[in-house]
Amino acid sequence: MSPNDQAESAEPSDEASDELIHRIGKLTRMLRENMRELGLDKEVEKAAEAIPDARDRLHYVGAMTEQAAERALNAVDRAQPVQDKLSERAQSLDTRWAQWFAEPQELEDARALVRDTRSYLGEVPDMTSDTGKELLEIMMAQDFQDLTGQVIKKMMDVIREIEQQLVQVLIDSMPEADARETMQRKAEDQWESENNRRNEELLNGPQVKDDEPETVSDQDQVDDLLDDLGF
Amino acid sequence: MADKNMSFLVIDDFPTMRRIVRSLLKELGFTNVEEAEDGQDALNKMRAGNFEFVVSDWNMPNLDGLEMLKEMREDDALKDLPVLMVTAEAKKENIIAAAQAGANGYVVKPFTAATLEEKLNKIFDKLGK
Numbered sequence: 001m002s003p004n005d006q007a008e009s010a011e012p013s014d015e016a017s018d019e020l021i022h023r024i025g026k027l028t029r030m031l032r033e034n035m036r037e038l039g040l041d042k043e044v045e046k047a048a049e050a051i052p053d054a055r056d057r058l059h060y061v062g063a064m065t066e067q068a069a070e071r072a073l074n075a076v077d078r079a080q081p082v083q084d085k086l087s088e089r090a091q092s093l094d095t096r097w098a099q100w101f102a103e104p105q106e107l108e109d110a111r112a113l114v115r116d117t118r119s120y121l122g123e124v125p126d127m128t129s130d131t132g133k134e135l136l137e138i139m140m141a142q143d144f145q146d147l148t149g150q151v152i153k154k155m156m157d158v159i160r161e162i163e164q165q166l167v168q169v170l171i172d173s174m175p176e177a178d179a180r181e182t183m184q185r186k187a188e189d190q191w192e193s194e195n196n197r198r199n200e201e202l203l204n205g206p207q208v209k210d211d212e213p214e215t216v217s218d219q220d221q222v223d224d225l226l227d228d229l230g231f
Numbered sequence: 232m233a234d235k236n237m238s239f240l241v242i243d244d245f246p247t248m249r250r251i252v253r254s255l256l257k258e259l260g261f262t263n264v265e266e267a268e269d270g271q272d273a274l275n276k277m278r279a280g281n282f283e284f285v286v287s288d289w290n291m292p293n294l295d296g297l298e299m300l301k302e303m304r305e306d307d308a309l310k311d312l313p314v315l316m317v318t319a320e321a322k323k324e325n326i327i328a329a330a331q332a333g334a335n336g337y338v339v340k341p342f343t344a345a346t347l348e349e350k351l352n353k354i355f356d357k358l359g360k
Binding site: 136139140142143144145146147149150202203204205206207214215216217218219222225226229231 | 243245247248250251254258289290295297319320321322323324325326327328330337338339340341342343344346
């Protein structure tokens with residue numbers, strides 16, 4: 001269809017739109033065949049396959065950070081009333097003692113004050129041990145930083161891989177052979193420094209999905225496995 | 232009861248996790264704790280110092296925990312040093328590989344304070360510490 005044809009009829013005729021569809025179809029087929037010939041379809045496929053994995057990992061990071069924040073906030077919510085009680089009771093006893101020193105009362109009143117003070121002192125270690133437990137809980141909640149950090153590092157590998165696959169597609173589809181070779185060399189030099197890979201079969205980091213095979217889901221399963229093996 | 236002066240080396244590439252493990256050990260009464268950030272750093276420190284217990288991560292740059300463990304077991308000075316692995320690696324083949332390489336215990340992350348204490352005590356009992 002030439003620009004003239006378009007200018008003549010603002011509404012394309014049925015015939016013209018049929019032809020357009022036909023041409024787009026032909027182009028798409030050509031592109032697909034060329035890609036297959038060059039092996040590019042495989043590269044694009046590999047890049048696309050990495051995306052669901054990255055999505056699982058992002059989901060894991062989101063869930064872990066939320067869980068950690070909740071754990072810490074819950075611990076604070078539990079510790080605060082204990083702290084308040086500790087402080088209120090000390091203040092009230094302090095006020096009573098101040099009054100007694102200002103104006104010493106009968107022995108009976110003083111006895112009650114001493115009794116209440118002793119009972120408070122007896123309870124303090126229990127209460128501080130409760131808040132101590134909550135502080136420990138807040139600390140343990142920070143383990144998400146290590147776990148999500150490992151998953152994010154893995155994701156950066158995945159993203160780098162996608163980038164490399166896509167750059168490869170661009171290079172392979174460059175029309176000029178000289179330019180293509182130069183680009184290929186440049187890209188490979190860069191990738192070599194990036195892909196400083198070790199044997200990563202046993203380095204998977206945290207489990208991001210619940211249903212992974214051949215993977216333990218808690219410490220009990222670790223202990224059982226080691227027991228079974230006689231370790 | 233283990234000696235509270237026992238010297239620990241805690242190895243993890245994440246400073247947050249090293250702090251957590253250090254605090255848990257302190258909670259259990261062990262205050263003689265040093266840190267290393269990967270397997271290589273740890274081996275250097277172990278060879279220079281006099282450590283009695285190692286708590287190590289697996290997945291670390293430079294030298295990972297398993298490779299470090301294998302090197303320790305080949306080294307006469309370090310072959311009997313107890314090693315507790317504390318790692319997020321949860322594949323069965325990982326646990327088996329660690330046990331075969333001579334790990335004394337395996338704790339999978341995320342873990343609780345109680346789990347760490349239990350595994351430490353189990354190793355102390357076995358070694359008669």
